[in-house]
Amino acid sequence: MTSYFSSDFKLAVVGGGQLGKMLLYETRKFDIQTRVLDPSPEAPARLAANYFEQGDLMDFDTVYNFGKEADVITFEIEAVNVEALERLQAEGKSVYPAPETLRKIQNKGDQKDFYTEKNIPTAPYTRFENLEALKLSLTANQISFPFVWKSTTGGYDGKGVQVVREQKDLDKLADVPCIAETMIPFKNELAVIVVRNPKGEVKTYPVVEMEFHPEANQVEYVVCPARIDDAVAQKAREVATKVSEAFMHVGLLAVELFQTKDDEILVNEVAPRPHNSGHYSIEGSYTNQFEQHLRAVLNLPLGETASKTGAVMVNLVGEEGYQGDVYYEKIQDILALEGVTPHIYGKRETRPFRKMGHVTIANSDLNKARAIAEKVKQTIRVITK
Numbered sequence: 001m002t003s004y005f006s007s008d009f010k011l012a013v014v015g016g017g018q019l020g021k022m023l024l025y026e027t028r029k030f031d032i033q034t035r036v037l038d039p040s041p042e043a044p045a046r047l048a049a050n051y052f053e054q055g056d057l058m059d060f061d062t063v064y065n066f067g068k069e070a071d072v073i074t075f076e077i078e079a080v081n082v083e084a085l086e087r088l089q090a091e092g093k094s095v096y097p098a099p100e101t102l103r104k105i106q107n108k109g110d111q112k113d114f115y116t117e118k119n120i121p122t123a124p125y126t127r128f129e130n131l132e133a134l135k136l137s138l139t140a141n142q143i144s145f146p147f148v149w150k151s152t153t154g155g156y157d158g159k160g161v162q163v164v165r166e167q168k169d170l171d172k173l174a175d176v177p178c179i180a181e182t183m184i185p186f187k188n189e190l191a192v193i194v195v196r197n198p199k200g201e202v203k204t205y206p207v208v209e210m211e212f213h214p215e216a217n218q219v220e221y222v223v224c225p226a227r228i229d230d231a232v233a234q235k236a237r238e239v240a241t242k243v244s245e246a247f248m249h250v251g252l253l254a255v256e257l258f259q260t261k262d263d264e265i266l267v268n269e270v271a272p273r274p275h276n277s278g279h280y281s282i283e284g285s286y287t288n289q290f291e292q293h294l295r296a297v298l299n300l301p302l303g304e305t306a307s308k309t310g311a312v313m314v315n316l317v318g319e320e321g322y323q324g325d326v327y328y329e330k331i332q333d334i335l336a337l338e339g340v341t342p343h344i345y346g347k348r349e350t351r352p353f354r355k356m357g358h359v360t361i362a363n364s365d366l367n368k369a370r371a372i373a374e375k376v377k378q379t380i381r382v383i384t385k
Contacts, residue, residue: 023294038054045076097272232263
């Protein structure tokens with residue numbers, strides 16, 4: 001077996017944002033050497049990496065040459081040059097999750113087609129090459145209001161997703177390849193993190209419940225465990241495991257789900273990496289999602305996924321109307337609250353709805369944790385001085 005710990009072994013992480021930064025907490029804990037590539041000279045992960053390189057993640061030569069110097073390659077963002085990862089894999093490098101998994105997930109239209117092909121329950125949808133084709137389909141009554149519009153590529157953190165309720169909402173849409181998805185009347189938006197190593201060992205984390213910001217279409221709160229019936233939770237974990245098996249992914253797979261009014265479980269979309277819905281695990285779980293991803297991509301035994309305590313996570317995003325050097329107003333006040341741990345991502349510049357950090361509230365009483373989370377949200381503001 002490869003000696004990962006305190007050795008010359010090198011793990012490459014493509015992308016150096018907050019997910020990379022939090023993954024590097026774990027590589028530091030195990031004394032595993034890391035190389036990080038990111039387009040920003042101020043990337044949050046740069047300080048914890050043994051080697052940091054600034055470069056374009058979509059450029060073939062940059063990604064290929066960067067990956068050549070490592071033993072195992074992983075990524076913390078989907079917008080990566082897949083051809084470079086495929087070449088590295090063909091030349092004998094271990095790339096996890098596999099480039100073919102990433103290719104299926106990068107395009108939301110392909111992702112939806114994949115669910116249909118594998119009999120995985122998902123909301124009905126139609127693919128369009130451009131905005132004109134979508135408008136023609138509306139005129140011909142082939143699709144109808146309301147629907148959810150998603151650009152097939154380039155969307156993240158709520159961008160590239162719009163609820164379209166009436167004709168005038170079409171003016172907000174970009175002229176790009178897209179899907180129109182039937183609006184699902186759902187009770188809850190849920191997520192399950194599935195972890196799998198190359199040996200085929202698979203584990204799931206408890207189901208979490210996600211509460212979204214109505215305008216930004218971003219997660220505001222994540223509650224673990226989800227406040228749902230055990231039978232629904234079991235079904236959600238089973239569906240998520242089926243998705244994992246279909247993709248044959250290695251590493252972490254975050255599966256976002258809808259719980260319908262009839263308690264059916266539908267897959268919304270997935271992310272092949274640590275995910276916002278798993279941040280609670282740093283304080284709440286026996287093995288947090290970042291250590292688990294590391295264990296998986298290095299083919300080590302997987303850790304315990306159970307929770308130590310109830311946990312609620314609050315996202316810290318830039319306030320509307322502020323752009324510039326960040327200031328965390330009243331952060332000292334939330335530190336006085338019970339069970340509160342802030343995580344500041346290290347982005348020096350704030351802008352409206354930019355993810356700047358998160359706060360976990362750990363408490364065995366979930367209702368109490370949720371009430372404290374509300375207080376955190378009302379107290380701290382991510383602004384400029």
